[in-house]
Amino acid sequence: MKTTARIIMTVCAVILGTGIRTNAKTADKPSYPIGNVPFTSVKVDEGSFWGERIRQSREVTIPLAFSKCEETDRYTNFEHAAARMAETARGEQGGDYHPTQFPFDDTDVYKTIEGASYLLQTYPDAKLEAYIDSVLDIVAAAQEPDGYLYTARTQNPEHPHSWAGPSRWSAEESGSHELYDLGHMVEGAIAHYQATGSRKFLDIAIRYADCVCREIGYGPEQKIVVPGHQIAEMALAKLYLVTGDRKYLDEAKLFLDNKGKTARKDKYDQSYLPVIEQDEAVGHSVRAGYMYSGMADVAALTGDESYIKAIDRIWDNMVGKKMYLTGGIGSTGGSEGFTENYDLPNMNGYCETCAAIANVYMNHRLFLLHGDSRYIDVLERALYNGVISGVSLDGGSFFYPNPLESHGQHQRQAWFGCACCPSNICRFIPSVPGYAYAVKDNSLYINLFFSNTLNTSVGGKAFRMKLETSYPDDADMKFTIEKAAPATLRIRIPGWVRNQTVPTDLYSYADGRKPSIEIKVNGEVLISSDDFESELDNGYFCIDRKWKKGDVIDVHFDMPVRTVSAHRQVVEDRGRIAVERGPLVYCAEWPDNSHNVLNTVLPAGSEFEIRPFSMEVQGRSYRMTSITTSALEDWAGNIQKARPVTLHLIPYYAWAHRGSGNMEVWMNAGMHVRQR
């Protein structure tokens, strides 16, 4: 604890997204009905599934991202902006500096600092802290005296970046990203403040936020502008919580209330209608997911029901008609976005990594609003499939689009010119522990399952619980109470156990199986059945006890291999079948199979065998579970000529680590044979 402000924050309630602690001034104001348990309260076991991902983040992804920021002149943008301001102050003409490729390149710096800050909270690292400090010196020097911080203009005001427009905010709605830069800056600054107690980054962000609040507003001297790329809405809602200053929340609401009411009307950036009139997921999918998340935040903090009704409708459309099996969203690369209902091409599917992250943000917030496990079902699907496929097992290379089928034309890369996805991975992976638990009054929601120790308070009393599990390899969980408080444990029974592939009719299990669950407390069976639906409350099995130190809860979910079919209107998946186990979508990839996996025919009623499997990547071995079955390879579209093959499947997230070749998620179901 380094500052008084930090102490005040710590005693106040916990809320929002990755677990912001509220300022004293906002503690008794409207909020999410369910409080998130921040990732800092969840210590992930080293060597566990997420322990490994976080280790890679620390050892590989974040150092790589910082080095790419140096190598690709991200820092130079800030240095040039500072140099140009100094030159102007000295009355010189000023250098003819040229910003880098994208006007949002500054955000890669902010996002990497955000991820590094999350790590710092759990793994203190003086060297990393000092490095971030030196980067912040460079960032601070690029800030204009009134707080404006947008290097794409400041480094050359006469010839700013071609997307920047001739003056502040003039091109915001069409592409300048001035407010997108603000959003990522604020998110990064809050994370840094929470991690270090230093206000260095927070004060920079507050100065820029204040500049925006001064210049964009309803007043006679102000103008109404809305973010062309959303994220500032979520960020300003968080800044309100941290500072207690209502003007940031009002500004976030202004952005949302005026979307669709300025001159710009376009589905691409969701400005085709006022937000509360929208009922379909449209346009650029990252913009969309961030906007829906911002609407949830502002609704929760202001109590505005109309926002909630709109995002509920949009969610129905998105999860019912526009989401891939992997939780990916956005079908086309053209607009990086949504298309028509049920248009879900596999090979050309876009599924940007950032969009899957946005899907997590949105569903997490809807859970905090509604308390229904179906939102965590979608979140978990996106997390274990569409998000983590975006980063290699070793943390050192990335996918931007995450298609569900490939001829080998898709390969992971060490970085991208437009680096939004890797830098989003930097900030997202270390925040994952923050999605596992939530609290409401005396209830503790257990949403995600991985080995960890939780240290929180429930009903105002300290509560510590250890969870040991190999999830997602199996679903055997042992919870041990280490510090007891009276509490209702609400254990999420995932949709994949409840025979709901997704909480809509977009995908369904095609094999008629019925998994069982068994839950015991100190050896006493509370439930052991495949007929448990009536025992659940909003998808949770609830155990209300006066817990004692040493109490043990054993939870078992059957995790059979399942086959899945898509709604018949998804033309691309017609006659096809996919394979899942637990939260994981599986795929057939060329290195594991002697036949052309794109010609696989999976007969109905196939028997599956699960096997431990290790994949070598960069000299390290990554453990997972593979699936093997008997299948057919189709020849020339003629089922009569199909030959028997052994089919090996691996988790979708692990594809594309062993060179380029064919991969398929949706395989021919054997009813008819497609010619390729």
Ligand code: FUB
């Ligand atoms: O515009 C900023 C980011 O770049 C978007 O979120 C991504 O889709 C990429 O276009």
Ligand code: ZN
């Ligand atoms: Zn991206």
